[in-house]
Amino acid sequence: MRAQMGATLQDLMDTDPRLAIVLADISHGYFERAAAAYPERVIKVGIMEQTAVSLAAGFAIEGFIPVVHSITPFIVERPFEQIKDDFCYQRLGGNIISTGASYDYGTDGMTHYGMGDVPILRTLPGMEVVVPGTAGEFDALFREAYADGAPTYFRLAERQNLTDRAVRFGRLEVVRRGSAATIVAVGPMLDRVLEAVANLDVTVLYCTTVAPFDGEALRAETLAGDRAVVVVEPYYEGTLVPEIVAALRPDPVRIEAIGVPRRVLTRYGSADEHDADLGLSAAGIRRRIEDFLAEG
Amino acid sequence: MALASGDEKHDPSAHSTLDILWVLYDRILRYDPRDPRSEDRDRFLMSKGHGPLALFAILADKGFFPAEEMARFETWEGILGGHPDRHRVPGIEVSTGSLGHGFPMAVGVALALRAKGSDRRVFVLIGDGEANEGSVWETALLAGSLELPHLTAILVDNASSTRPLGDIGAKFAAFGWSARTVDGRDHEALYEALSAPDSERPTIVVAGIRE
Numbered sequence: 001m002r003a004q005m006g007a008t009l010q011d012l013m014d015t016d017p018r019l020a021i022v023l024a025d026i027s028h029g030y031f032e033r034a035a036a037a038y039p040e041r042v043i044k045v046g047i048m049e050q051t052a053v054s055l056a057a058g059f060a061i062e063g064f065i066p067v068v069h070s071i072t073p074f075i076v077e078r079p080f081e082q083i084k085d086d087f088c089y090q091r092l093g094g095n096i097i098s099t100g101a102s103y104d105y106g107t108d109g110m111t112h113y114g115m116g117d118v119p120i121l122r123t124l125p126g127m128e129v130v131v132p133g134t135a136g137e138f139d140a141l142f143r144e145a146y147a148d149g150a151p152t153y154f155r156l157a158e159r160q161n162l163t164d165r166a167v168r169f170g171r172l173e174v175v176r177r178g179s180a181a182t183i184v185a186v187g188p189m190l191d192r193v194l195e196a197v198a199n200l201d202v203t204v205l206y207c208t209t210v211a212p213f214d215g216e217a218l219r220a221e222t223l224a225g226d227r228a229v230v231v232v233e234p235y236y237e238g239t240l241v242p243e244i245v246a247a248l249r250p251d252p253v254r255i256e257a258i259g260v261p262r263r264v265l266t267r268y269g270s271a272d273e274h275d276a277d278l279g280l281s282a283a284g285i286r287r288r289i290e291d292f293l294a295e296g
Numbered sequence: 297m298a299l300a301s302g303d304e305k306h307d308p309s310a311h312s313t314l315d316i317l318w319v320l321y322d323r324i325l326r327y328d329p330r331d332p333r334s335e336d337r338d339r340f341l342m343s344k345g346h347g348p349l350a351l352f353a354i355l356a357d358k359g360f361f362p363a364e365e366m367a368r369f370e371t372w373e374g375i376l377g378g379h380p381d382r383h384r385v386p387g388i389e390v391s392t393g394s395l396g397h398g399f400p401m402a403v404g405v406a407l408a409l410r411a412k413g414s415d416r417r418v419f420v421l422i423g424d425g426e427a428n429e430g431s432v433w434e435t436a437l438l439a440g441s442l443e444l445p446h447l448t449a450i451l452v453d454n455a456s457s458t459r460p461l462g463d464i465g466a467k468f469a470a471f472g473w474s475a476r477t478v479d480g481r482d483h484e485a486l487y488e489a490l491s492a493p494d495s496e497r498p499t500i501v502v503a504g505i506r507e
Contacts (some may be wrong), residue, residue, distance in 0.1 A: 020408070040407070040411040045438050046438065048434035048437075048438065050430070051431055054398075054400035054435075055401065055403050055406060055407070055435075058400070058403060058407070058408060059404045059405075059407065059408045060404075061390065061408070062404075062412065063408075066404075067356075081394060081397075082431075085393075090383075090391050101501060146398075178358055188366040198317055267300060271301040275490070276372070
């Protein structure tokens with residue numbers, strides 16, 4: 001996805017003079033040509049993420065469309081107040097692209113993990129949150145949303161689904177229909193979810209825009225079947241539960257929230273090893289869904 | 297300013313900037329109060345956000361909004377709050393209040409104007425208390441290494457910082473800024489410092505307030 005980010009932004013820099021890129025010593029290699037061609041619109045600030053976000057907001061005030069990029073905890077959690085005050089409260093448009101989703105850098109320890117990015121960004125008024133499942137989907141979703149006048153967060157992951165889907169910003173996609181439950185799979189979780197529910201009679205909805213959440217589509221698909229929803233998220237578990245409850249209100253709904261548990265992770269390994277440990281492999285997800293269906 | 301009440305705890309903060317802001321708005325900045333977002337304006341960002349009464353009073357005096365608005369300061373009906381809001385108050389460039397945000401935003405504005413080919417100047421007001429924030433020094437390091445002659449920072453030093461800051465101008469100069477230190481009540485000294493920026497580097501004017 002990171003290479004796609006470089007390619008997509010390079011292409012847009014050539015065609016949209018409003019675009020400006022602010023980098024904080026991460027991914028410089030993907031922007032070499034853009035930096036050489038447009039030195040006044042590609043700013044390498046150094047390792048100062050608070051300044052990077054505020055500076056990008058300064059570009060936005062002047063009518064540019066800024067893109068700020070770094071590793072997840074450093075570009076979301078460290079400058080959270082800058083995102084809140086300088087973009088959301090000022091009502092300025094811009095884009096934040098992170099790299100290293102949850103424990104993608106699984107041997108680097110908790111300081112380099114980012115499971116809390118989507119939950120905290122969901123607290124901000126006007127903030128859009130996009131979780132593409134493939135590089136191609138990042139390209140499509142970025143082109144659709146980058147200039148929409150709102151602050152938009154794009155969460156890039158090292159692991160992705162095998163095939164691109166025809167995703168649209170702000171929309172849930174129906175992958176398959178069934179009657180026992182509705183499974184909402186977010187971004188890169190889709191392939192694992194499809195493997196987990198291979199022979200189960202469930203609806204699968206694919207979510208690549210977490211905010212604004214497509215409650216209308218969820219309601220239409222869920223109320224047609226059993227009112228049971230399983231949401232499978234690649235960040236802290238349960239983040240989308242309030243949106244699901246709100247979408248189905250006043251109808252009752254049973255919910256199972258599968259995602260990364262809020263736990264300090266102290267082991268080093270691949271992202272797949274972390275998944276297995278946390279019950280987020282396809283087999284682990286299947287067990288959770290089977291238990292949930294049995295409870296109903 | 298006498299019309300407004302309700303923010304007495306920030307009185308020192310409001311009064312320390314009055315002379316600086318008057319010189320800026322009366323003699324330095326180019327603006328049209330009837331068209332406050334004109335592309336041709338110079339930009340002024342009040343980074344410190346605290347104690348904006350002096351700025352509000354001068355904006356009212358210069359015709360950005362009616363002076364009667366000062367009597368509705370910090371009321372439900374008014375547009376003037378305890379910190380400036382760019383969506384409510386004509387002439388306010390950025391909504392500030394949390395310290396250490398407007399300074400890096402001003403660098404972004406200056407870079408954006410450079411990218412547009414604009415020669416308009418960007419002024420940003422920082423407080424010495426605000427200069428406790430790490431983001432101020434991130435930005436001092438960054439901007440000092442950029443060619444931004446149209447950026448001028450004004451640091452009002454009324455000894456409000458809990459930690460002694462020492463020679464602030466020397467600190468910025470060490471990062472590559474052109475630094476001047478003047479009496480923050482001396483209009484001629486302020487005018488001279490603010491109207492003669494460096495031709496290549498960003499400029500900082502440390503305005504001392506000692507009463």
